[in-house]
Amino acid sequence: MPELTYLEAIRDGLLEAMHRDPRVFVIGEDIATYGGAFGITRGFLEEFGPERVIDAPLAEAANVGAGIGAAVMGMRPVVELQFADFISDAFTQVVNMAAKFHWRTGCALPLVLRMPYGGDVKGGPFHSGCMEAWFAHTPGLKVVAPAFPEDAKGLLLAAIRDPNPVLFFEHKHLYRYQRAEVPAGEYLTPIGRARIVREGGTLSLFSYGWMLHKCLAAVETAAGEGISAELIDLRSLAPLDRAAILTSARKTGKALVVHEANRTGGVGAEIAALIAEEAFDSLDGPVMRLASEDTPVPHSPVLEAAFQPTIAEIVEAIRSLAAY
Amino acid sequence: MGATRTTPAAGEILSPHDLLQMLYYMRLQRAVEDRAVKLYYQGRIPGAYFTGWGHEAIAVGATYALGPQDLVAPMHRDLAAYIMRGISVRRVFAQFLDREGGLTRGRDGNIHMGDPRLGIFPFISHMAASVPVAAGMALACRQRGEARVVLTFFGDGATSTGAWHEGVNFAAVFRLPVVLVLENNQYAYSTPLDHQTACRAFVDKAVGYGIAGVAVDGNDVLAVYEAARGAVAHAREGHGPTLIECRTMRVRGHSEADKFSYVPKALLDEWAARDPIALFERRLQSEGHLTPDADRAMQEGIAAEIEEGLAWAEASPEPAPESVTEGVFAEDEGT
Numbered sequence: 001m002p003e004l005t006y007l008e009a010i011r012d013g014l015l016e017a018m019h020r021d022p023r024v025f026v027i028g029e030d031i032a033t034y035g036g037a038f039g040i041t042r043g044f045l046e047e048f049g050p051e052r053v054i055d056a057p058l059a060e061a062a063n064v065g066a067g068i069g070a071a072v073m074g075m076r077p078v079v080e081l082q083f084a085d086f087i088s089d090a091f092t093q094v095v096n097m098a099a100k101f102h103w104r105t106g107c108a109l110p111l112v113l114r115m116p117y118g119g120d121v122k123g124g125p126f127h128s129g130c131m132e133a134w135f136a137h138t139p140g141l142k143v144v145a146p147a148f149p150e151d152a153k154g155l156l157l158a159a160i161r162d163p164n165p166v167l168f169f170e171h172k173h174l175y176r177y178q179r180a181e182v183p184a185g186e187y188l189t190p191i192g193r194a195r196i197v198r199e200g201g202t203l204s205l206f207s208y209g210w211m212l213h214k215c216l217a218a219v220e221t222a223a224g225e226g227i228s229a230e231l232i233d234l235r236s237l238a239p240l241d242r243a244a245i246l247t248s249a250r251k252t253g254k255a256l257v258v259h260e261a262n263r264t265g266g267v268g269a270e271i272a273a274l275i276a277e278e279a280f281d282s283l284d285g286p287v288m289r290l291a292s293e294d295t296p297v298p299h300s301p302v303l304e305a306a307f308q309p310t311i312a313e314i315v316e317a318i319r320s321l322a323a324y
Numbered sequence: 325m326g327a328t329r330t331t332p333a334a335g336e337i338l339s340p341h342d343l344l345q346m347l348y349y350m351r352l353q354r355a356v357e358d359r360a361v362k363l364y365y366q367g368r369i370p371g372a373y374f375t376g377w378g379h380e381a382i383a384v385g386a387t388y389a390l391g392p393q394d395l396v397a398p399m400h401r402d403l404a405a406y407i408m409r410g411i412s413v414r415r416v417f418a419q420f421l422d423r424e425g426g427l428t429r430g431r432d433g434n435i436h437m438g439d440p441r442l443g444i445f446p447f448i449s450h451m452a453a454s455v456p457v458a459a460g461m462a463l464a465c466r467q468r469g470e471a472r473v474v475l476t477f478f479g480d481g482a483t484s485t486g487a488w489h490e491g492v493n494f495a496a497v498f499r500l501p502v503v504l505v506l507e508n509n510q511y512a513y514s515t516p517l518d519h520q521t522a523c524r525a526f527v528d529k530a531v532g533y534g535i536a537g538v539a540v541d542g543n544d545v546l547a548v549y550e551a552a553r554g555a556v557a558h559a560r561e562g563h564g565p566t567l568i569e570c571r572t573m574r575v576r577g578h579s580e581a582d583k584f585s586y587v588p589k590a591l592l593d594e595w596a597a598r599d600p601i602a603l604f605e606r607r608l609q610s611e612g613h614l615t616p617d618a619d620r621a622m623q624e625g626i627a628a629e630i631e632e633g634l635a636w637a638e639a640s641p642e643p644a645p646e647s648v649t650e651g652v653f654a655e656d657e658g659t
């Protein structure tokens with residue numbers, strides 16, 4: 001199997017989908033001639049032509065809305081947001097037009113929004129946001145956030161096949177973070193299914209995206225201290241894999257959720273509430289959350305480091321929960 | 325010269341002093357940005373860095389038409405507008421370096437700065453988001469009976485957004501005292517004009533909104549000034565917004581990380597030969613306003629201002645990590 005970066009895996013998935021299905025096309029700012037701000041669609045214009053690789057004007061509402069229109073007509077549009085932060089300009093199209101469409105009409109809306117998101121890229125408050133909770137809160141939208149190259153490709157292909165609007169959150173810090181084996185050709189990573197990354201018995205750790213990798217490092221440190229943490233990559237935030245979350249929480253009796261998005265009203269709150277409601281009898285300690293501060297993402301590297309959960313903080317939280 | 329931050333009220337005839345002031349601000353913008361580019365390549369400016377190289381005549385010409393009480397909502401290629409309205413070079417560098425002394429105290433980077441106390445509305449990344457805000461600022465001025473004008477800048481790409489259209493329409497409907505300065509530099513990141521708009525000229529869009537429109541050579545500071553002076557007077561008299569299309573070319577990458585190989589070399593050469601600062605220098609020299617002595621004094625003044633400003637910024641501390649949660653809400657400091 002080829003070793004690909006997360007970025008290359010997304011590119012590979014898109015290529016695969018476009019070769020396989022003539023209904024798939026991409027639209028976004030600077031994605032054709034330039035190949036996209038991050039180079040995901042480099043070379044696509046030459047390969048698929050301007051009808052399927054469309055450089056759009058600087059207008060998120062128009063680009064997302066056009067994606068919706070094309071999807072209704074039976075196409076499979078993939079809209080690239082240059083940065084996920086700019087989705088705010090298309091809010092009505094996403095949360096009112098796309099999200100409620102099937103509920104109102106009974107018809108499918110196979111739309112994918114590719115959303116480069118997240119921090120540790122020195123981007124500041126308008127280029128580094130984690131806004132997945134805005135959308136996980138909105139019925140009718142699916143929200144996925146892969147942490148590994150293999151899942152990035154598999155979830156993208158699943159999103160393109162899905163008859164619903166899917167927001168595909170790709171973490172910018174992970175684009176070139178690691179290389180890993182990625183199966184060639186088409187394969188689907190099911191949406192709505194979490195994955196156990198490390199098995200353990202003392203406590204359960206739930207995370208996704210870039211923080212999943214910080215959790216991995218923390219879990220290894222904790223293992224050196226004799227604490228066996230089970231690490232779950234949620235992968236899909238809407239729908240959440242409730243069964244996997246509850247199974248692990250019941251097994252270990254202790255749960256910690258770690259995410260990069262702001263703490264208040266984040267996905268972690270939903271997971272904590274779920275465990276408290278459904279697995280209270282199995283708990284041996286409080287469900288804990290580690291998340292970024294409730295501020296916009298600061299630009300200064302010093303402040304951003306203080307803003308995001310660190311590996312040391314995750315290790316500390318694991319220790320205190322294990323000792324509880 | 326650096327201490328003088330005054331601009332003449334719209335309508336005055338430009339004095340030789342004004343002409344030199346305009347050159348000074350154009351050169352100052354270029355000098356700050358040249359220095360910042362070096363800092364960027366030394367890895368000392370975190371994040372992305374954008375310059376307004378070649379846009380100086382737009383920033384300076386338009387801003388120079390404002391009166392002391394007027395307001396501005398700039399964008400990312402008009403650094404001089406920030407400085408001319410009262411933000412010091414020191415604080416600009418501190419902002420670029422993410423220091424405590426920057427306008428946002430390390431919270432936001434590069435040109436995302438402003439100071440409402442100085443009448444400068446801070447820019448955000450979301451293109452054209454300031455346009456409706458500028459309309460609202462103008463509305464407030466009129467509600468309070470203040471004859472103040474709001475000048476706002478945006479790029480050609482920004483004109484495609486809903487916020488732009490909604491903001492322009494709002495200002496037009498209520499005949500608000502807003503001056504809309506389009507920095508048409510022919511590219512929005514890699515996107516050329518014909519992928520941005522089907523209009524032959526942006527200025528034609530003014531017709532659709534029922535407002536005044538004028539197109540000028542964006543590399544000619546006096547042409548920009550004249551257009552802006554007229555638009556400011558028009559706004560102050562209650563006739564509403566004017567769209568000023570300033571035609572120029574982005575002669576560097578979108579940001580410093582962009583190698584801009586998608587731009588035809590000939591186009592770059594053509595515009596490099598029309599550098600707004602060089603054009604204005606030649607004019608002032610031939611008219612006898614820029615003597616070798618005045619030139620040297622100005623250059624030395626700018627160099628000193630850069631050195632002093634950068635040293636001040638470097639002496640400014642990094643923000644304290646513990647301060648990360650501060651500042652989300654106002655306590656009791658109203659506006």
Ligand SMILES: Cc1ncc(C[n+]2csc(CCOP(=O)(O)OP(=O)(O)O)c2C)c(N)n1
Nearest residue numbers: 082086449450451479480481482511512513
């Ligand atoms: C709403 C929004 N979408 C996308 C972007 C990403 N982006 C940043 S600058 C830029 C191009 C801006 O072009 P223009 O408005 O013409 O200004 P210029 O940079 O050319 O001066 C793009 C697409 C953004 N900042 N805001």
